Amino acid sequence: MxxxxxxxxxxxxxxxxxxxxxxxxxxxxxxxxxxxxxxxxxxxxxxxxxxxxxxxxxxxxxVYASVDRALRGALGVGRRPTGDPSRGAPHRPAPDGVRLALLNHLRAPALAAGLLFLVFLPGLFGWGADTYRAATAEERVPFLARWLALSGALFLVSLGWWAIRWARWRSRAGRRNPPR
Incomplete structure (x- = not known):
């Protein structure tokens, strides 16, 4: 069995x-x-x-599939070979990990910013100010400015992290392939 x-x-x-x-x-x-x-x-x-x-x-x-496709095209990630290698036609090399890492470092903060946008959507557009005041006894805070600042900070941190990874990758690649 x-x-x-x-x-x-x-x-x-x-x-x-x-x-x-x-x-x-x-x-x-x-x-x-x-x-x-x-x-x-x-x-x-x-x-x-x-x-x-x-x-x-x-x-x-x-919408987000189109944006991701445009980013992949702009960064050259996931391109398929052009031409037929058996006939000796030129083809593009496989995408390197650095461009894919950059794409992922753009995707992560975009996802976080999108989720924050959906969670705080009523506050971002000023809907429910009376409900907010009744629940908290405070005036509504400027959610849009805070969301924009937080989204910008997420992108900055992610791109800074990618820059550190890129610099480390460059230093390792330089040690493996010293100039002649």
Whole structure:
């Protein structure tokens, strides 16, 4: 008889840990759904969730996929060879790790800034000032300026970190390939 884990991988496509984690996620989701089912605002929550999924799939995903594709093209990351190497046609070398690292150092703060934007969206546009005042007894703070400052700081820290990595890479490459 065949190994049950190998059979699971062949039919399901992943190992047993994946199945267990997925079942735990379904259990937590079911528990949350049961907790919300008795709430008056359950339909509002469901409507918000469905709207968020549709908005993400129809608007956000095409936008950030296009931006990522443009960045990859500008940095030359992931280009496929041009021409046929068997006929001696020229082709581009594989992308180096430095350009891919730069792309990832742009992606990470962009993701963080995007998530912060979505979390603080009402405050960024000044929506709910009365609710904020009622909940905190304070006037609304300038969320937009703070979000811009925090996003800029995230990009600066990430690019500074990349510059340090790049300098270290250059010094190691120089030691391996000394000038002749």
């Amino acid at each position: 065949a190994d049950p884990i190998a059979r699971l991988r062949a039919t399901y496509g992943a190992g047993p840990r994946h199945v267990v984690v997925l079942l735990l996620c379904f259990a937590v989701t079911g528990w949350v759904a049961l907790r919300l089912s008795g709430e008056v605002a359950a339909w509002h929550t469901l409507l918000w969730f469905v709207g968020a999924v549709v908005f993400h799939d129809l608007v956000l995903f095409p």
